[in-house]
Amino acid sequence: MDRRDFLKTAAAGAVSALAAPNLARAAGSSVLRFIPQANLANLDPIWTTQYVVRNGALLIWDMLYGVNEKLEPQPQMVESHDVSADFKTWTFKLRPGLKFHDGEPVRSKDVVASIARWMVRDATMGQVIKKRLDALEAVDDRVFRFRLNAPYSKMLFALGKSSTPCLFIMPERIAATDPFKQISEYVGSGPMRFMKDQWVPGAKAIFERFADYAPRAEKANWLSGGKRVNFDRIEWNIVPDGATAAAALENGEVDWWETPLPDLVPLLKKHANVAVDIADPLGNIGSFRINHLHPPFNDVRARQAIQIALSQEDYMGAVVGSDETLWKTIPGYFTPDTPLYSEVGGERLKGKRDYELAKKLLAEAGYKGEPIVLLVATDVSITKAQGDVTADLLKRIGMNVEYTALDWGTVGQRRAKKEPPAQGGWNIFHTWHAGADCVNPAPYIALNAGGDTAWFGWPKSDLVQEKIDAWYAASDLAGEKKAIDELNKAAMDHVVYVPTGFFKGYQAWRTNVSGIVKAPFPVFWDVTKT
Amino acid sequence: MFAYIVRRILATVPVVLLVALFVFSLLYLAPGDPAAIIAGDQASPADVDRIRESLGLDRPFLVRFFDWFFHVIGGDLGVSIFTNLPVSHMIAQRIEPTVSLMLLTLTLSLSCAIPMGVIAAWKHGTIIDRAVMMTAVFGFSTPSFVIGYLLAYLFALQLDWLPVQGFTSISVGLIPFLRNLILPATALGLVFMALIARITRATMLDVLSQDYVRTAKAKGVGQRGVLFVHALKNAAVPIVTIVGIGFATLIGGAIVTESVFAIPGLGRLTVDAILRRDYPVIQGVVLMFSFIYVLVNLGVDLLYTVFDPRIRY
Numbered sequence: 001m002d003r004r005d006f007l008k009t010a011a012a013g014a015v016s017a018l019a020a021p022n023l024a025r026a027a028g029s030s031v032l033r034f035i036p037q038a039n040l041a042n043l044d045p046i047w048t049t050q051y052v053v054r055n056g057a058l059l060i061w062d063m064l065y066g067v068n069e070k071l072e073p074q075p076q077m078v079e080s081h082d083v084s085a086d087f088k089t090w091t092f093k094l095r096p097g098l099k100f101h102d103g104e105p106v107r108s109k110d111v112v113a114s115i116a117r118w119m120v121r122d123a124t125m126g127q128v129i130k131k132r133l134d135a136l137e138a139v140d141d142r143v144f145r146f147r148l149n150a151p152y153s154k155m156l157f158a159l160g161k162s163s164t165p166c167l168f169i170m171p172e173r174i175a176a177t178d179p180f181k182q183i184s185e186y187v188g189s190g191p192m193r194f195m196k197d198q199w200v201p202g203a204k205a206i207f208e209r210f211a212d213y214a215p216r217a218e219k220a221n222w223l224s225g226g227k228r229v230n231f232d233r234i235e236w237n238i239v240p241d242g243a244t245a246a247a248a249l250e251n252g253e254v255d256w257w258e259t260p261l262p263d264l265v266p267l268l269k270k271h272a273n274v275a276v277d278i279a280d281p282l283g284n285i286g287s288f289r290i291n292h293l294h295p296p297f298n299d300v301r302a303r304q305a306i307q308i309a310l311s312q313e314d315y316m317g318a319v320v321g322s323d324e325t326l327w328k329t330i331p332g333y334f335t336p337d338t339p340l341y342s343e344v345g346g347e348r349l350k351g352k353r354d355y356e357l358a359k360k361l362l363a364e365a366g367y368k369g370e371p372i373v374l375l376v377a378t379d380v381s382i383t384k385a386q387g388d389v390t391a392d393l394l395k396r397i398g399m400n401v402e403y404t405a406l407d408w409g410t411v412g413q414r415r416a417k418k419e420p421p422a423q424g425g426w427n428i429f430h431t432w433h434a435g436a437d438c439v440n441p442a443p444y445i446a447l448n449a450g451g452d453t454a455w456f457g458w459p460k461s462d463l464v465q466e467k468i469d470a471w472y473a474a475s476d477l478a479g480e481k482k483a484i485d486e487l488n489k490a491a492m493d494h495v496v497y498v499p500t501g502f503f504k505g506y507q508a509w510r511t512n513v514s515g516i517v518k519a520p521f522p523v524f525w526d527v528t529k530t
Numbered sequence: 531m532f533a534y535i536v537r538r539i540l541a542t543v544p545v546v547l548l549v550a551l552f553v554f555s556l557l558y559l560a561p562g563d564p565a566a567i568i569a570g571d572q573a574s575p576a577d578v579d580r581i582r583e584s585l586g587l588d589r590p591f592l593v594r595f596f597d598w599f600f601h602v603i604g605g606d607l608g609v610s611i612f613t614n615l616p617v618s619h620m621i622a623q624r625i626e627p628t629v630s631l632m633l634l635t636l637t638l639s640l641s642c643a644i645p646m647g648v649i650a651a652w653k654h655g656t657i658i659d660r661a662v663m664m665t666a667v668f669g670f671s672t673p674s675f676v677i678g679y680l681l682a683y684l685f686a687l688q689l690d691w692l693p694v695q696g697f698t699s700i701s702v703g704l705i706p707f708l709r710n711l712i713l714p715a716t717a718l719g720l721v722f723m724a725l726i727a728r729i730t731r732a733t734m735l736d737v738l739s740q741d742y743v744r745t746a747k748a749k750g751v752g753q754r755g756v757l758f759v760h761a762l763k764n765a766a767v768p769i770v771t772i773v774g775i776g777f778a779t780l781i782g783g784a785i786v787t788e789s790v791f792a793i794p795g796l797g798r799l800t801v802d803a804i805l806r807r808d809y810p811v812i813q814g815v816v817l818m819f820s821f822i823y824v825l826v827n828l829g830v831d832l833l834y835t836v837f838d839p840r841i842r843y
Contacts, residue, residue: 039802041612041613041802041806041808042568042612042613042614047568047581048568048569048570049569049570049571049573050568050570121573121577123573123574123577164570178584180577180580180581180583180584181584182614184614200623200624200794201610201612201613201615201620201802202794202798202799202802203623203624203792203794203798204794237696237792238792238794239695239792240789240792240798240801240802241789241790241792243679243790244682244694244695244789244790244791244792245792247682247683247686247687247694247695248693248694248695248696248792250687251686251687251690251693251694253693253694253695253696379805406561407562407805408567408805409561409562409563409564409566409567409805409806409807410561410562410563412562412563412566412567413561413562413563413566414561416563416566416575416578431571433571445574453574455574456575
């Protein structure tokens with residue numbers, strides 16, 4: 001063999017080896033490769049309220065209760081409970097045989113410590129319970145009890161809420177961490193263990209099956225029932241670029257993509273080995289958030305002018321495109337197709353848009369062409385699309401728009417400023433709320449109108465707060481519906497914020513994967529792969 | 531020479547410190563709040579304040595700077611605000627993919643670009659010269675992410691030869707390592723290749739018109755010997771200079787390429803950290819890049835002495 005023959009042979013060998021069929025496809029069926037909605041940059045579901053953290057935490061930590069697809073809390077770690085007639089004393093008994101990943105049994109003292117940490121950080125239901133709490137005590141290793149100084153009928157919903165922060169049960173030594181500091185041990189009692197040593201934040205997160213997990217006997221339904229994971233290992237691959245994620249799914253390098261970009265969905269639908277369907281039936285509600293502290297929007301007429309001029313069709317077209325199955329208009333604040341959905345008071349969002357009336361209301365509110373500071377997070381497609389439509393809308397009704405393009409991190413900082421817009425404050429920003437958080441007033445912090453204690457924009461309406469309290473006090477569905485109708489009207493009249501429409505997103509997976517359900521979070525139990 | 535190297539390495543210290551101060555000040559002045567990102571949309575402003583306080587972000591500038599500075603002097607780059615992991619650990623996790631990508635890119639680029647430039651100069655004015663220059667213009671004018679998508683479409687989706695994304699450590703095997711890196715290195719290397727090819731051609735054209743080249747030919751040295759022994763060695767100094775300068779371009783390009791091919795390298799770590807305002811990570815990565823860049827320049831200066839014995843330090 002001379003030099004040329006050697007080189008030819010070596011080159012041919014290298015090419016054939018490199019061009020071998022994609023080995024990634026042959027990965028074992030006991031591994032599920034998943035692309036989550038965002039980077040899993042930390043894993044303390046109490047310290048942070050990011051959804052991607054909640055979704056990872058659902059694999060690691062179990063909950064006392066879990067909601068099913070009807071949003072009903074079902075017992076999960078709890079075997080039974082007892083409540084006094086006045087809803088002031090709640091006693092719970094844990095299931096036998098529950099174990100943490102470090103082999104220690106789950107005891108009531110772990111539950112009490114976990115509840116204590118969660119109550120501090122859950123601005124909605126946790127803090128309501130904390131205010132009414134006389135005592136939270138571990139009666140024995142399996143029994144714990146709340147003693148309240150006021151009735152609280154929504155306890156099961158609070159303990160099983162799926163909105164962030166959820167009540168995850170951690171070992172006492174971990175739950176004792178300051179709620180405003182991050183935990184560094186990820187030990188739970190859920191169906192999967194987190195492999196911290198293999199974690200590369202921004203690239204991958206690995207979960208392995210917990211052999212000692214004791215699933216419930218019932219069939220799994222969202223966060224309730226037996227959480228039987230059919231994989232030894234679940235790999236979360238962080239793929240920041242949408243086109244690359246789509247190509248990886250098409251090529252069989254990953255099995256399931258949580259949030260495919262709407263633009264790429266038509267391409268994915270054409271692929272024989274890829275299935276596409278709605279991800280979350282509860283969808284999202286777009287938000288036109290107004291600062292109530294400064295002119296002109298400190299006058300309700302200026303806020304109502306926005307309601308009269310705003311076209312939800314325009315917003316939804318910009319956010320999710322031409323696929324009309326993905327969105328609908330909602331003249332209300334609550335998630336469509338859920339028991340408490342209401343359109344009472346939503347008339348200003350219906351019918352033909354009336355720019356002249358909007359201009360008249362603005363004039364009556366004293367608006368004289370001052371700059372309106374519109375914060376637009378241009379690095380998030382949903383907020384960017386809404387911001388562009390708003391800029392056009394405001395110009396149509398004669399407002400002087402100061403379009404401030406920022407990234408989401410900066411919007412997050414700037415929106416907390418209460419100073420006047422000309423001094424670094426703001427008038428409007430956009431966001432969206434998960435439909436699962438808008439099914440009733442408890443997790444719905446954006447609807448709070450408590451002034452300084454309200455969410456950014458600081459709306460203040462005693463009537464709205466009174467109606468929220470009425471919902472808490474209602475003891476049956478009819479009473480809740482009545483309270484919600486009145487709340488929806490009060491909030492619409494006060495214009496706590498302006499919903500820009502209801503929209504859903506897709507998820508996509510390889511056709512050799514089955515058992516994927518529609519839910520506000522990825523449900524890994526009962527998923528199989530051939 | 532040894533004294534020169536020591537002096538140059540010592541000179542990097544104030545440079546790196548100045549970079550550190552500049553980056554720290556820039557991040558302090560830049561808008562954005564990691565506490566708000568951590569707290570999420572559901573958190574109250576009071577909660578955001580508590581998180582900011584627990585992270586020490588409410589402390590005055592000088593307190594924060596000197597706290598960080600003295601830790602850096604002690605070899606501690608700090609802990610990521612978000613992951614709670616040491617910054618040095620996060621950099622160590624990410625350095626292999628980036629270094630691998632850069633080395634493969636350099637290898638591919640230089641092994642293609644230098645022969646292309648030499649041949650273009652040798653065949654000056656012919657169709658070969660024009661073809662090489664057209665390729666160079668294409669490489670210059672096409673963004674690396676476009677090349678990346680095209681390569682992935684062709685070689686991964688259509689031909690099914692290579693994976694679309696990801697990284698496999700060389701410790702797993704050379705072939706899987708190359709299978710993952712060949713497309714990103716090609717995408718990233720095309721611009722670099724175009725740059726080197728053009729510089730090589732221009733320098734070689736100049737060198738080939740020199741008297742000593744004519745003398746070498748007159749002495750009967752063959753074409754290959756003239757081109758690669760006499761001419762190329764004398765053209766090497768500007769080429770090495772451009773390779774050094776191009777290193778900075780590679781760092782910038784790696785950020786884009788790592789995102790397109792989902793390579794878990796330092797480029798993506800930097801982008802993620804900037805978007806989240808993970809200050810310790812940004813500061814650590816920038817410090818490391820500035821140090822590497824200074825070392826590369828030192829390497830370039832030392833290589834001059836190899837190619838041109840007249841240069842002495």
